[in-house]
Amino acid sequence: MKRALSIIITLLATVKVALALDVLEGDLLFATSSTAGKAITAATVHDSATPPVYHVAIATWVNNKLYALEAIDEGVVLTPYDKFEQRTLSKGGLLVGRLKDRSGIDQSVSNAMEHLGKPYDNLYMIDTQEIYCSELVQLSYVNGKGQRLFPLIHMSFHDTQGKILDYWRKHYASRGMAVPEGAMGTNPAQLASDPAVIILNNK
Numbered sequence: 001m002k003r004a005l006s007i008i009i010t011l012l013a014t015v016k017v018a019l020a021l022d023v024l025e026g027d028l029l030f031a032t033s034s035t036a037g038k039a040i041t042a043a044t045v046h047d048s049a050t051p052p053v054y055h056v057a058i059a060t061w062v063n064n065k066l067y068a069l070e071a072i073d074e075g076v077v078l079t080p081y082d083k084f085e086q087r088t089l090s091k092g093g094l095l096v097g098r099l100k101d102r103s104g105i106d107q108s109v110s111n112a113m114e115h116l117g118k119p120y121d122n123l124y125m126i127d128t129q130e131i132y133c134s135e136l137v138q139l140s141y142v143n144g145k146g147q148r149l150f151p152l153i154h155m156s157f158h159d160t161q162g163k164i165l166d167y168w169r170k171h172y173a174s175r176g177m178a179v180p181e182g183a184m185g186t187n188p189a190q191l192a193s194d195p196a197v198i199i200l201n202n203k
Contacts, residue, residue: 022200023059023096026105028137029068029084030192030199031055033092051093056133056188057084058140059096060109069112071133076118097197103144112140123175124155126185138186149196155185 023029032051057070059081068084070077079087088094099105121130131139141149157168157179164179172179191197 023066023081024098024102025059025061026099026102026109027059027200028097028099028191028197029057029059029070029088030095030097030188031057031088031092032095051095053095053188053192055088056137056191058109058112058137060113069109069116069136071115071118071120071131071136073120073122075120076115076131076136078116095192096200097192098200099141099149100196100198101143104142104146104149107146108141108149111142112136115140123172123177123180124185125180125183126152134186134188134191137191150186150191150194152184152186153190154182155180155187157181 030053032053055070055072057068057079060067060069060078062078066081067078068081070079070084072079085094115131115136119130121128121132121135123130124132124135126135138148138150138152143149158164158181164181168179192199
C-alpha cells in the first residue's frame with residue numbers, strides 16, 4: 001500500500017513538471033522584449049547571452065495548479081501560469097531561470113507568499129510597504145541556511161552614455177522627487193545574470 005501511494009505521488013509530481021515545460025516550484029520567470037518595458041531595459045545592464053529582461057515572476061504550485069507569483073500594477077498577485085505565459089509571449093520572450101542550489105526553495109516561495117496582496121511600488125524604493133517585481137525575489141529568496149541569495153545593487157536610471165532617461169525624469173518629477181540614481185535596489189536583469197541562476201530556455 002505504501003509503495004503504491006509512493007508511486008502515485010511520484011507520478012503526480014511528474015505530471016506537475018510536464019504540464020509547464022519543466023517549470024519547477026520556485027523557478028524564476030523572466031519576461032524579455034526589445035520594446036516592452038523599454039524604460040527598464042534601457043537603464044539596466046544585461047547579459048549579452050540573453051535578451052533584455054524587464055520583469056520577473058516566481059513559479060509556484062497552488063492546489064495542483066501552476067501560477068506566477070508576481071508584483072505588477074495591481075499589486076502582488078497570483079496569476080495563472082497560462083495567462084502569464086500568454087501575456088509575456090505577446091510582448092516578447094520568456095526565460096526560465098533555476099537556482100543552482102535549490103535547498104532553500106520551499107522557504108523562499110513561502111517568504112514570497114507572505115507579500116501577497118501588497119501594493120505595487122512604482123517608485124522602486126526598498127524598505128517601504130509597497131513592492132516591485134525583482135524586489136519580491138530579492139527579499140524572499142534564501143539558501144538552505146536562510147541567507148539571502150541576491151544582493152542589493154546601486155540602481156541605474158541612465159542610458160549607456162550616462163544620461164538619465166527622460167522617462168525616469170518625468171516619472172519621478174510627477175511625484176515631486178528627484179531620480180534616485182545610485183540608490184540601493186534590484187532589477188530583473190541583475191537576477192537573470194546572477195551566477196546563482198541557470199537560464200534553461202528562451203521561448
